[in-house]
Amino acid sequence: MKFIHTSDWHLGRQFHNVSLLNDQQAVLEQLIEYIRNNPVDAVIVAGDIYDRSVPPTAAIELLNWVITQICETLATPMIFISGNHDGAQRLGFGANQMKNAGLHIISNFDDMLTPVVITTKQAGEVAFYGMPYNDPEQVRHAFNKPVASHDEAHQLLADTILTHHHAAYSQRADQPIPKTVLISHCFVDGAIESDSERPLSIGGSDRVSHQHFTGFDYVALGHLHQPQQKGETYIRYSGSLMKYSFGEQHQQKGVTLVTLDEQGFASATHIGFSAPHQMRIIEGELEAIIEAGRTDPCPDDYLLVRLHDQHAILNPMEKLREVYPNVLHLEKPGMLIGIEQDMARARLARGEAEMFSDFFKEAQGSELTQDQHQAMQRIIGQLTGHPADNAD
Amino acid sequence: MKFIHTSDWHLGRQFHNVSLLNDQQAVLEQLIEYIRNNPVDAVIVAGDIYDRSVPPTAAIELLNWVITQICETLATPMIFISGNHDGAQRLGFGANQMKNAGLHIISNFDDMLTPVVITTKQAGEVAFYGMPYNDPEQVRHAFNKPVASHDEAHQLLADTILTHHHAAYSQRADQPIPKTVLISHCFVDGAIESDSERPLSIGGSDRVSHQHFTGFDYVALGHLHQPQQKGETYIRYSGSLMKYSFGEQHQQKGVTLVTLDEQGFASATHIGFSAPHQMRIIEGELEAIIEAGRTDPCPDDYLLVRLHDQHAILNPMEKLREVYPNVLHLEKPGMLIGIEQDMARARLARGEAEMFSDFFKEAQGSELTQDQHQAMQRIIGQLTGHPADNAD
Known part of the structure; x- marks a missing residue:
């Protein structure tokens, strides 16, 4: 199976008082054109779809156009999680009603445990779990567990998902347990920062060990704007849709094309796009x-x-x-x-x-x-x- | 067939610096309970769902809960149009994706000509057309016609819908043309104002003749907060969800239960609800x-x-x-x-x-x-x- 992993679109972003919306639209048109020519089984957006919790109307219209193109015209399911820039409740409006149309917006912990299952000949069933952006306090409150840091929060959430996954699927006769893809928006310890990210917390306590994620077949990360892998080849940041700071002038922006097969993770390839204005x-x-x-x-x-x-x-x-x-x-x-x-x-x-x-x-x-x-x-x-x- | 006509929810409204959200939720719970006990074929909300174009998060969460209750739990389709208080593009996000789940949000002129058709034994096919809130300039721009007033705009839009309706359905053999329900958010000339409405324009040029609407079987109006009919028994305002000014202290608030039969309009009944705080x-x-x-x-x-x-x-x-x-x-x-x-x-x-x-x-x-x-x-x-x- 093939899917596209992208993140950090930041629709509606301003850069030195210039709106980047036309550039964002141009890059998204390249993405749509790529999918039209190279069909995939899903498109994953790992958070920070919008640049702010109350995005400008034009950014909402652009996203509306993109989902209509990808989910309807190209009949390709999309899975979103909310990032630290998104307003989770605002982004999640109508999420239940959109599922049947192939748009899955995961913006709360309840939806986190219900995977989007996509079945292909090559990889069988693959369960996509989205972990909406969260901070330790939210996790402490939602799970009533003593969680002091981003690291502990992500460990708890990853363990909860995996436990739930195995409990849900291990009792089916004759059928293998589905492969798993985790979508998360966090700062994996040791990964490279760029100038255009907003810190999740002050003083480095936002770092999360990649070790919590090794139980999944692929981990589609968002938050850091440079495409990179961290810890394992199957734990990756796709990087942002386009450059959002001058410090990123030498970064290659685009999306990650991921393939899974019967054994699980098979490959990850960077597909480069470029904005009209570099x-x-x-x-x-x-x-x-x-x-x-x-x-x-x-x-x-x-x-x-x-x-x-x-x-x-x-x-x-x-x-x-x-x-x-x-x-x-x-x-x-x-x-x-x-x-x-x-x-x-x-x-x-x-x-x-x-x-x-x-x-x-x-x-x-x-x-x-x-x-x-x-x-x-x-x-x-x-x-x-x-x-x-x-x-x- | 039976449907509920309601309008002017104004979710997120403040009244003298007090949030009315808990009252709004309480009234919406009465609506949901009513539908649970008295199933209907559709719920129509004729605009001003939110009180402002960028509603507070809590109002979005309340609406999300309501649509899940009505569209999913009660499997009853809902049809919204945008009102003058709503942000049409913001409200319309994901509208295409939500249709299959029974939530129809009509917030632009393109969607205005595609009716939501609901078929029942009692009334056969009924086509619900939503006319999103508009002012003359928008209509002039969208239809490239010389339109100087709200009245002319609504005449043009109503005629356009009816012409389209007959052209689309008149060529089917053996099948009658579906009955029509128009949903509109406007100020019908001669109807009674309340203190809590925001004028659509200054100096009375916002008035629309009810004559433009006589070609429909029922006209579900929003904007005016007092329940009333105007011109014909089948041209009605349901009034607002609850009282939004002291001047409305003696108004009976609630929703309108409409029945259509083979002949068209059959009856309209006011179903009263009351907010915890009058x-x-x-x-x-x-x-x-x-x-x-x-x-x-x-x-x-x-x-x-x-x-x-x-x-x-x-x-x-x-x-x-x-x-x-x-x-x-x-x-x-x-x-x-x-x-x-x-x-x-x-x-x-x-x-x-x-x-x-x-x-x-x-x-x-x-x-x-x-x-x-x-x-x-x-x-x-x-x-x-x-x-x-x-x-x-």
Whole structure:
């Protein structure tokens, strides 16, 4: 059997005040097109479907379109769990009513113990269990057990699911116990973080051992935005739908195609998708960046520009946006280095004439002439009551 | 065939900063219990299911519980349209996926032309058409027709539905054209308003003629909170689920039980429900109200109290709430009359001793003794430099 494991869509996310919805739609269209050409038995979304508990209307409409395409047009069942960004109750509205249409939204502990069972020739019955995002307090309250950490909570939930699974299926005569896939939204200890994740708790107490998950045939994880496996080849993060921070510029985003066979886990393959606007960091001096930008094949990418220039520049954003319209953030480490190296004091100590000379060059694009320079010195002398400091 | 027509649930509504959710749940439990004992073929909710486009989570959970009870446990189909308070796209999420489970949410013009057809022995096929709440601009945009008013918009939509209905069904051999029920959320001209409705537009241009609706066998209306018929016996408002303003204190709230037979509309009956806390207005003088309140069988009702007392009263709300804990609003028309009749000037002209005497009586519950009175006069005399004005 084949299924797609994806997570962290974060529909409705803003990035430096720019809506990413069109990019998200473009990537989801690639996903739909992939499934149309390469049918799968299920699509799993391991949480953070929306970016916030009350998503914008346009994000709801996009998700509505996606589920209609995948569940109805392509007749492929989908299984969602709620993540830490989702509003579980809000996401779970109508979940019971949608099951028959092939949309399974698991957002509470009651539904956690009822697997979605999908049967194929290759792998027989496979039971998909979704563990909605949870924190220790919720687990303590729901199960009335002393649970102090995310780790203990996930151990309890994984054990509860497996115990329940074996009890439910072990008494059937002549039929093997179904294989198991766990869907969970958590931070597996030792896995790699990205800049765009929201911490589940402060101080590292959100880490969960992958050991709790080794009883399953495959574990489809969400929360971390970099695709990766952790502990075992069958315990994986698909990574986020697309890049959500400049720090992810070199990550390959997409979904994971998982195959199971009679023995259980068989393979996991990354299927790459790309958003229309990539997130990139460009570094260098302003003029060089603008010069190179004129032949950049992707000038519309979302950019962080790091200027290495060490002198003040008038309206750098405006200048950059003439070639790169989507510069979203500007850093000036050159200026910072200057300050750190006591250049700042030197700069402050510069005289009015020198500062005006810099300003004139920036504003006009040319140097002061000798006459202009002398005229400015006279004016400064009259205004300040002492001759201009710079007599070059 | 029998169906229930209800509307204007306004789940999540606040009333004078009090959540009405528990009352709404109690009334919905009565509805569910009614259906359990008196099975019907469908439940129609004619808009304003939620009170706002982004309803609170608890309101979503309540609705989720209701649909599970009615659609699943009682296997009774439900048909919703969006009202002016609902967020149509938000309410419509997953609508396609929920149809097979018997939950039909009609929140856009595309779905408006696809009826929910329910067949019974008594009435044969009945096609339920839902007209989501709309304003003229939306209709103009969606149908590319010059539509200037709510009236013209509803005429166009009703005609479009009926034309579509006859075209779709008239060519079937041997089978009669199904009967039609229209569900709409609008203000039918001449119908009675209540205080708790939000105007659809300013200045009366929201009125719609009932004449546009006469081609249907029954018209299930929402928006107006008073149960009423308008124009024809088969064009009706069910009224809101419960009272949402003190002005509705004498309205009978509930749902409408509609029966159709082979000839079409047969009957409409009001089924009354009541919320645990009624909304009532109590008028009179403070002491009389408190006295009567001690034997009031429903002291927990939500109250507006109108005090007829014409003198200042210390902490009247506190005193009232000792017997009526849910006094939500206090009016003092007696004081206003006083002011209007120039009593205010007289009151301001009263001397310090008299005002203190009033205050003491309010605060202590007893009159000043003769000695206390004289002591106060001395003190006032010393403080003001002239003898107290009131020498009685």
